[in-house]
Amino acid sequence: MKIKRYIAASMRLALAEVRQEQGPEAVILSSRRTEEGIEVIAAVDYDETLIADTGRRREAAAAPTPVVAEPVAPKPAAAAVRPVREAARPVVVPPPPGADLSYQDMRRELQDMRRLLEGGLANLAWSGTRAAEPLKARVLEELTALDITPDVAMKIAASTPRDTRFADPARIPLALLAKSLPLIEDTTCLRGGVAAVVGPTGVGKTTTIAKLAARWCVSNAADDLALVSTDGFRIGAREQLRTYARILGVPMHAADGAADLARVLERLRGKKLVLIDTAGFGPRDPGLAEQLEVLKTGAAHARYFLALPAQGEAHALREAATAFAGLAPAACILTKIDEAASLGAALSTAVRHGLPIAYLCNGQRVPEDLHAAHRRRIWLVKVASCLKQNVSPHRDESSLARHFGGVQHHA
Template sequence: MKIKRFVARDMRQAMREVREEQGPDAVILSTRRLAEGIEVIAAIDYDEALIREAARHGAPSAEAPEAAPAVAVDEPQIAAPTPAAPPKRPLHAIAAAPAGHLPPMPPPSRMEPPVAMPPLVAVPSPAATNPMIDRTAQDTARLRAELGSMREMLEMQLSSLAWNDMDRRQPQRARVLRELTRLGIEADVARALVGELPDQLSAEQARYLPLGMLSRSLVISGRGLSDVAGVTALVGPTGVGKTTTIAKLAARAVLRHGADQVALISTDHYRIGAAAQLEHYGRLLGVRVYPAHDVASLRKVLGLLQGRQTVLVDTAGVAASDPRMAQQMDVLAAAGGLRACLVLAANAQSDALEQSIRAYEPLQPQACILTKLDEAPSLGGALSVLIRHRLPLDYTTDGQRVPEDIAEANARTLVCRAAQSLKTTAPDESLMAERFGLAVASA
């Protein structure tokens, strides 16, 4: 039997080191949290009988617990002897006694029985109580930490066993999950896509099906660049390229309908230079830009622009936690007749994209525009968010040129671009077990 001590920053790293050095047959003997991380004692060729025999003959005895302090002391009750009655003295002796020295009065004929006093109880002082409470709190915290570490370890082992079992029983499904993970698809979306696969899956299907499943899962609005008509408001967080995208759409509309049929509206009065940037694009295109700062001014401008083929509204980019978010959505909702289009940056993390979609849900955007494809190292996060929320995609942009760097959304083109830009190798098996092991075990 070979026993070794491992110290790592967390339980996951410790289990990985145990698995790499001692193999999957290693047995965890103990775990302990130290200042530098987690200590794990593991062994291979484990013999429980040998360990017990060694502990019985050679292991030092456990330290005896401290004796608890006495909390009560009982004293025997000793009844005081009944005092003898003093001898009777004549009256003249009493009268002759000096003041302040009168003889004691004789006891009554019938005396009350002695009352037994309760036993004395030693009350611990606050100075003695506080260390006991602190020790109990520390022991409780240590126990909780140990239970948490044990639960994490068991979950990791269960995940690894479930994933290995799935890889052995359904190798093609496991291959599809690896490919989707390599593309950067989120775990819940990947599980949903794999759930739609047929029971009998060949190796050729497992190779090409992931890309086809992704393209079929994306919702494309089918709105062409020549169909930029009506009143459209572009909303989204700051820095996603709303103003530049409006300029690209306005240039396409000018080429189709003429400059007199296109108008731009700026509601961004928070960011310095936002209106000036849109006015610069308007002068280049020969299109007039109208400012609108509240519901009344926006309604007035929209009334003046009735009959125009294309009206594009540029909004301020605010964070989801900004109180101006609700004010901006109230203005757009009260104006009426607007087609809200959410602008998302493809180079943002999936959590940020998810937060943006949830923040603008009250506005009920009808479509989405995906920008900055050229700056995104991976498109898996953006594709996962679009598939999860079934948000229709209008256009994609991949540069700053106006109006060249914009295209109609195409699912196959987008998925192929995601596959071509990916240069990572196959994901680690521990990552696959962490992402899909528990889900497989609970299925």
């Protein structure tokens, strides 16, 4: 059996190519619309006995059960009509076990062959990229080694110059990554306002609130600051924040529900800065929607920061960014950088979702381990590069081809 994939602008042109190359005996196995055009998979010299055998089995399964009449002497007219009536009556017979095994086996075989074909095409496309755009291929390789996700790596690599004047082209991937990071200068600790830190459970929200509060107290009066906790779920959460408030000499208030939160914020209107510590909920937690509604209703004018753990996995960070998107976070805070084995997933999430990075946290010290992100751009890229050194330098060419060869696999 010979199978080939065709891409054309329309179905008519695709069928014309099939007839021209494989002749009128070719069989269309599948067709679909893709970004490239109409894709047609055609085969010639296929095994017809499989199809014929499957058809015969289906016919046998659908045939009515023969009726055996008692040995009586029916009237001639009735005997002539009886078989017709029996044949006209619909009989539903379940197919015998294994009736479609040949068809299923052939389907699986075709799927395997298709994967092999697409894998070969992806390898060819990746080889073509290496030959035509070697610098871009180098960028994609290096970003992949940093655990930057494929979609973000392609977005960053799109800015790769055709030629470079860099004495060391190996620096180009890191330079492009640094340029693409959405770092901003946040003025919360300078101008004040109402700010809340949100995020999943265990990402360091309470500690981050304490760091922001301490940073404010370094250059402002503690009397102008107040802390609010809406976390009535985690045992000891409010006690931890109350301890920080006592050390800093600032008031701490608890709020339960949207109405209570609104009343507390109204009483604190005279404060220049109010920091809100929120309860942690996972992206799939049923209570998350209620918590988000409490914040949107009770603190409608607050500035929200999404805390993302730097050591988190890519899919978990993607879910968190999507789950808290309803609050329209002004920026994100990367926490636990000191615990991360790779920064690729966290940086990819920020770039993909357009989340500006306001602060970086790389330890438990308050406030020494809180850093303004816009002043640490080069440092952040260097940390990501240093963490890469702990990973095996082996490059999986098949993985690179699969991600960047321009061919997608289908089940």
